[in-house]
Amino acid sequence: MAAPADPVAIRARGLTKRFGALVAVDDIDLTVPRASVYGFLGPNGSGKSTTIRMLCGLLTPTAGDIEVLGLRIPQQAEALRSRIGYMTQKFSLFEDLSVRENLEFLAAVQDIPAAAARRRIDGLLAEYRFEDRQKQLAGTLSGGQKQRLALAGAVIHSPELLFLDEPTSAVDPESRRDFWEKLFDLADAGTTLLVSTHYMDEAERCHRIAILDRGVLVADGTPDELTGALAGRCLLVHAGQPRRARQRLVALPGVLSVAQIGNVLRVLTDGAPDAVARVRDALREAGLVAEATPGEPNLEDVFVSATRGRGPREAAA
């Protein structure tokens, strides 16, 4: 792989996808730098999968321009296929083929010469710890093992760009951590990764994240930039009666969300200068013994503030 002149792997402008009356993706602009882990954060149905499918040329956008690795998509999608890896949300390898047979198939389909393919497969089997399971049918693997195999299959041809659509949604925490180590190894080796997730802790690991809500890109930046923008808007309330305190605060204008964590309430305000004072007043008026201290904003706060400002969530698919 020659040193890429263009530091940008993916560029999208005005990307839109409609399914009938439903606008699944609404006028998104994206720039994904090379050799980084870029996260797509959003709840189910926010358009993450649809965007990824458009970026790798599997779905035709209703409107907008896409450029991936210097290729115009979807026009040049075929040329892109051998340069990207795609790990689908649902396990999509063949359950009735063995671990090794699946990799053999993918290697051949990716045009890797037989001898090189054998070496590559042996290497992947060792790296992804499948040496003693080569002959096991993929359908009988555990959730974490399936994810590892799917990743091995997606990178068999050493793609420059890897799309991962909610890769860890069916995996236990330890496998998730393990899986993310693999992703950083890949990024370290120069691969660009685009990962969608609805886990905040995973989003925090990304170099950059984009937050999608009902098809709209509501935030885009590094985790630090995004949380830094919320400085001073997060309060930790230690109350003797947290449930009652919460009830009071949820109804208060200027409060975006109140989440209970143990006995502590995490309050996110809308950033109005007097918001903190109003929280303290409301608690005192209600006769609640409580102490409010400034908190460190996290990505969940970013997500809440980015999505709450957009009116009530209607029943969209």
Add this chain to the structure above:
Amino acid sequence: MKARRLLAVMVKELRQMRRDRITLAMIVGIPVMQLVLFGYAINLNLRGLSAGIADQANTSASRALVMDMVATGVIDPVVPATSPQALMDALRRGRISVGVVIPPDFEARRFDGREAVQVLVDGSDTVVQGAALQLAQLPLDTTPTANTRPLGLGRGQVGVVSFYNPERRSPVNIVPGLIGVILTMTMVLFTAVAIVRERERGNMELLIATPVTSAELMVGKVAPYVAIGLVQTSVVLALGTWLFRVPVAGSLLEVYVAAMLLILANLTLGLLISTRARSQFQAMQMTFFVFLPSILLSGFMFPFAGMPRAVQWIAELLPLTHFLRLVRGIMLRGAGLADMWPDVLALLAFTAVMMAAAILRFRKRLD
């Protein structure tokens, strides 16, 4: 199209097939089951129809006639009756399919040349009706002048000469056609579910994100089944020869070539179904939609010549129709493929059209 990728798709299909017990069982199970069913159970030359005979004349001639009828084996007297009324009752209640009435004035009618015997038939089954009509020819052939030999009607009294199957054994006629029916049923089904299954299981999204081309995928999926089809052909031929002594008058190689033509036509048809169907269940429904007309209109069950012109045109569109002409020609009449080139051409054209349509219809897209 790259050989390595094509081979990879074929190897994958074979490996998956090897692990699919039901498909494996179908490959041999369907030919054996169908052959036994059609060969033994379904016999279009009816024998042993349950019958009632009311011999009201009870003369030596009438008794001889009854014995002749029973000796044909077509009827099997199960109900003793004395009056036409009793026979009609039994017929209505479904206890018998055929009733034979010999009136008291049988002798007089015989000599006058009037109708001397009446056969009552359950007309709700046309095949039974046909068999009974045959039976009715027995007394009608007895002209008064022939009476010098008192009703000595032999078994082969009816002037029907059967070419190519003088013993009138159904299997000889059915086994060659059965190759076609089995191939139509299994081949279309195998490929009809081939693509839609991968779509259902989620494999398709992975496949279309790889550099594999539509043509590689389509051809690679079809090719392994050609071998399966030829195995099925061999099973039917071997069992047909062994169990039913079905002859192969022409070239065995040409039988296989004809089978190959049908296999390709059916596999490509299945593939086209698979690009259209949304689920495996829908693919099976569509397969059945093709299978039923094939069985009924191809000439397998009913003679092609007896169908209305419009239906014949439809039948000409079915691969099985052409294959039946080919295989019956080769196996029973000893004809060659060259003699029947229009049917060869029809099967080739069908395959080409279906394959092209399947490749064109298959998009490496999700929308």
